[in-house]
Structures are given as C-alpha cells and as structure tokens.
Amino acid sequence: MKGTIVMNHIKYLTADKNNRSEKLFFGKTSGILNWNDTTYPHFYTIYKQLLSNFWIPDEISMSKDIQQWGALEKDEQEAYKRIIGLLSILDSVQTRFTLDTALHSSDTSVHAIMSVISQQEVVHNQSYSYVLSSIVPLEEQNRIFDMAKDDPMVMKRNQLIMDIYQNFKDSPSPETLAQALVASIILEGINFYSGFAFFYNLARNQKMVGTSTMIQYIHRDEMQHAYFISQLLRSLIEENPSIDLDGQFTLWVEETMREAVRLETEWCEHVLEGINGIDLFELKDYIKYLANKRVRMLGMDDLYPGFDEDVMPWIRAYSDESMNATKSDFFEQKSRSYAKVTDSNGFDDL
Ligand SMILES: [Fe+2]
Ligand SMILES: [Fe+2]
Numbered sequence: 001m002k003g004t005i006v007m008n009h010i011k012y013l014t015a016d017k018n019n020r021s022e023k024l025f026f027g028k029t030s031g032i033l034n035w036n037d038t039t040y041p042h043f044y045t046i047y048k049q050l051l052s053n054f055w056i057p058d059e060i061s062m063s064k065d066i067q068q069w070g071a072l073e074k075d076e077q078e079a080y081k082r083i084i085g086l087l088s089i090l091d092s093v094q095t096r097f098t099l100d101t102a103l104h105s106s107d108t109s110v111h112a113i114m115s116v117i118s119q120q121e122v123v124h125n126q127s128y129s130y131v132l133s134s135i136v137p138l139e140e141q142n143r144i145f146d147m148a149k150d151d152p153m154v155m156k157r158n159q160l161i162m163d164i165y166q167n168f169k170d171s172p173s174p175e176t177l178a179q180a181l182v183a184s185i186i187l188e189g190i191n192f193y194s195g196f197a198f199f200y201n202l203a204r205n206q207k208m209v210g211t212s213t214m215i216q217y218i219h220r221d222e223m224q225h226a227y228f229i230s231q232l233l234r235s236l237i238e239e240n241p242s243i244d245l246d247g248q249f250t251l252w253v254e255e256t257m258r259e260a261v262r263l264e265t266e267w268c269e270h271v272l273e274g275i276n277g278i279d280l281f282e283l284k285d286y287i288k289y290l291a292n293k294r295v296r297m298l299g300m301d302d303l304y305p306g307f308d309e310d311v312m313p314w315i316r317a318y319s320d321e322s323m324n325a326t327k328s329d330f331f332e333q334k335s336r337s338y339a340k341v342t343d344s345n346g347f348d349d350l
Helices: 043-052 063-069 074-104 108-135 138-150 152-170 174-204 209-239 248-272 280-297 320-325 327-337
Strands: none
Touching: 043 108, 043 209, 063 108, 063 209, 074 108, 074 138, 074 152, 074 174, 074 209, 074 248, 108 138, 108 209, 138 152, 152 174, 152 248, 174 209, 174 248, 174 280, 209 280, 248 280
C-alpha cells in the first residue's frame, strides 16, 4: 500500500475557513475550537470522559508496597522491574505519537482530545518513576529504565510498532496514518495488557496493591485511548475510502494483528515464565481474545474464532466491560486506597 506524502500546511489561524473542519486530517480549518460546532459531536463525550478520569500518582499510597517489596519472590521482583521498564518505553513513545497526531489533525476537536491523551501518557510515565522511587534506590531506578533497551526480546516486540510510527512520521499521509492508528491500538489495547495481568495477579494475592491501583488507573485511560483511536480510524477511512478500496488495508490489519499476537506471546513466555499464579497457556488465549476485541472495535470479524471469552476470570474484575459497568465501585476503591502520601516515598529525591 503506497501512500502519497501529504505535508501538513495547517496554519495557527486561518480566518477565512470554518471552525468546523472539512476533514479530520489533511483538511482545512480556521484553527478555532468550538465544541458546539464540530464535525463529530460525539467526540465531546469522549473528551469529557477523559477529563473526568484525571488522577495523579502522588496521591496513591505506596506505604504497604514498600513494606511488601522485600518479601516478594525474586522472580516476581525481576518481572516487576522488567515490566515497569517496558511500560515506561511504551508510554514515552505514546506521548510523542499522540502529540504528533494532534499536530497533524485539521480538526480542532481531535487536536484537543489527542492533546489530553498525550498529557495522560505523561502522567503514566510519572507513575513508573513514582512507584520505583518508593521501592528501590536511585541507581536501581535508572537501571530499570535502561533495562528494556538492552533486552533484544523487548526491543523486537516494540520494533513492529516503532517502524509503523516512524513511517507515518517520515511520510505523513492518510494511508500511513491509518497504519499508525492500528499500531496505536495494538500498543494500547494489547501490549499493555500482559503487563497489567502481572500486577493484577500480585494484587489478587494481596501483594503490591498500591502499584496495582495505579495500574488500574492506567488501564482505564488506555482502554479509552484505544476506543477513541479506533473511532478516529473508522472516521479516517470513511473520509478517505481509497485507504481500503481494494481490501488491502483490512488484510494488512489482519496480518499486523497476528504478528503482534505472536510477538506478545513470545514476550510473555520470556518475562512471565515461572510466575506463581500466571498460567502461560491461559495468557496466550487471553491475548487472542484481546486481539479479537480490538479488530471488532474496527468493525472486522474475529481473527481467532472461538476465542471470545475471557479465560482468566481474575482479570475480568478489571476488564473493559466491568470498569464501565461498575464505575462507582471503581471510584469507591479509589477513595479507599487514596491516602495522601508524604515526601518520605523518596519521589522528591528524583
Ligand atoms: Fe499510557
Ligand atoms: Fe494511551
């Protein structure tokens, strides 16, 4: 699929254009955001939902986690560090990607939403520094942030996404953007989840519940990011039917998703082997189940027929559906576990 390179000539202000955009990307707009006059009014609901999710890591108490850290199994400590290191890469890249996408949009409502998402990715990154600063010394914290860079398996897993993102950055067009949005759904809707599973497994054994609470907030954010990006992608294709005129794009999505599932499975075996409470066979099925959910968000058929049930019931408590359905419970938990922490967690030492 070859795309024409379309440079973005959006000006800060173009007084003779409408506030309502002609197109999501590569179109014309005045540059003024008026939520009462947008092309996709339902985006406003998503925007408000994202804002209502606001949280900051500093308000999550790590005091119990600090006490429990030393009692974790060695392989649990190792996996904890590796997964935090990996998540920090994903969120750092995602901050820049969402910012880039915001800057490329010719729709001011998309620009606004992607800016909010970008800000949330920044908070996710802050949370990794925050939890690590609570449990390990500075030198070890720095080593953990470098760990994933030196791990060929992790880098191989990330490369699929990085190549697609870079292609969009180097040659922005509706086609390369559509591909990058798919990569973003993989990153936010699949790659994060194996990491989430590790922390939820600790939490169901009453371990590191502060960290897990933070992961729940990140999970909720990512779920909504992936949802918005899938909406964006569907609208982008509707506006530019040539992207998938001959079904090539659909085929590409299927192949890329399958490759992502393969890499994710390989990574899980590498990082989560031997972790008490995590059945790798189940986790592999769970990844296929997630991939099915993501392609369905794009209006496509299941990639893995039969994998339509969450096979890890203990993750279900934290699943996309239950978080939507039991929002009040989620917030109750927030108030229960939300205790102001003092500077003694060492974050100020960073
Ligand atoms: Fe994130
Ligand atoms: Fe995200």
